[in-house]
Amino acid sequence: MNGDDAAYGELVRRRQDAIRNLLRRLTREASLADDLAQQTFVHGWQAIRQLRSPGAFGAWLRQLAVNFWLQHVRSSRREVPLQEDSRAEHSASSVSRQLDLDSALARLAQDVRVCIVLAYNEGMSHSEISQATSIALGTVKSHITRGSARLRELLHAYGDANV
């Protein structure tokens, strides 16, 4: 491994947590999320010369990750079935909240889900989401407003009283 690769490895070490968490919210499947995260980082390593500003590395990686997820959804057209039973076992723990949230997210349409996850998980503004996903700004706003309402409704149905 040369110096550049070692430096890139260090960048991956620092960013892996954020990218994996983002993809876990989008995919609801840890192994798939990690697989997509690795594809993202390998592609990032191959295409890093295309990155104009080093400061934009995080946003660039995030966009790659979202693209890989969208590509995966389009190619497989398959979603992981909801695991209702496993939620019941962990109802009092934070794991339960995570499962509730992930299950609720899985019930949103993919475009709505990506907007919601980028807004809440990544703290991106509506215009940043619009740029990252190539969805029109008005549609992003509408997805977030309606998606938030639907998410609250679903989480309420799962019995999360705090939402």
Place this chain on the structure above:
Amino acid sequence: MVTRMSDEIDDRLAALFAEVHETLPSAEFMQAFLVRMERARRLRSMRRIALALLLGAFAIWIMPAVLTTTATVMRAAAEQSRPYAALLISPVGWGASMLIAFLVLLRTGALRRK
């Protein structure tokens, strides 16, 4: 985790997302990533070698035709320029050819700083 939010956002949902954010162990992930990166590097090297071989083979294939054509053109140019040979090797001819070469380089952008 990024917390900047400039648009209308539900604070309770934002808090829930922050709560479920996990700190994931990196060792296994990094190991798998390094294996993939190594595989990608090997694949890239193989592609480059294959491309170089292909270009080499193509060059060898077209070389006889290029050499023959070049020799013909050179011979014809020599025939044509025989009356001007004295002019070409004179200081004026040399200066003019330098000027033409400079203009060609300028036009093709070869002198532009990258």
